[in-house]
Amino acid sequence: MKKFYVASAISNIVNVRYVxxxxxxxxxVNTYDWTRNATEGDGGTVSPGDLRSIGEHERDAVIGADIVVILLPGGKGTHVELGxxxxxxxxxxxxxxxxxxxNPGATSTFYHLPEVEKCHxxxxxxxxxxxxxPHAMAPGVP
Incomplete structure (x- = not known):
């Protein structure tokens, strides 16, 4: 059973849910559905404690996923999740x-690592x- 996590911007919530x-x-199996925390157009009224809890859930979800899907454009945390x-x-x-x-001039250097598969x-x-x-696993991955 494969576990996945989808990272993106809140503005991409419909696409995240579709995937x-x-x-x-x-x-x-989705390791964490962060879209439950907000809706499109949400003003983002959360406390620092809420942000900490959400961050912990998202961190653990990325770490627990076999597949991490990054949907661009990303949000504030998307590139942290990529890292x-x-x-x-x-x-x-x-x-x-x-x-x-x-386009190397318009992207992050990390997009071009060999372990990052690209899809447009x-x-x-x-x-x-x-x-x-099929995909090639990153070096050292069983």
């Missing part, structure tokens, strides 16, 4: 609806990649 529901329908996934040597798939992730196109293209394409 999560599609993977769950294929018996994948955690790189350190954990999880399978990482970076998705953008455009080819911007192939539709969310269905992303799901096909996750569900059917």
């Amino acid at each position: 999560a529901q599609a993977l769950e329908s294929q018996a994948y 955690l996934a790189i350190a954990q040597r999880s399978r990482i798939i970076l998705h953008s609806p455009t080819q911007c992730i192939g 196109g539709t969310l269905d293209d992303l799901l096909t990649m996750i569900l059917t394409e």
Whole structure:
């Protein structure tokens, strides 16, 4: 049973839910559904204690995931989650609806690490990649 986590901006909440529901329908397990913490257009009225709790859940979810999906554009924490996934040597798939992730001048250096798989196109293209394409594991990963 594969465990996954989807990282993105709150403005991408509909896409995050779409990917999560599609993977769950294929018996994948979501390590944490952060979309339950907010809704689109939410003013973000949370306390520091709330932020700490959410951060702990998100950190643990990324660490516990076999696959971390990054949907661009990302939010404030998305790149932190990418960093955690790189350190954990999880399978990482970076998705953008455009080819911007192939432009070294407009992206993060971490997007270009060999262990980061890139996908541009539709969310269905992303799901096909996750569900059917074999991938090379990062060095040292069984």
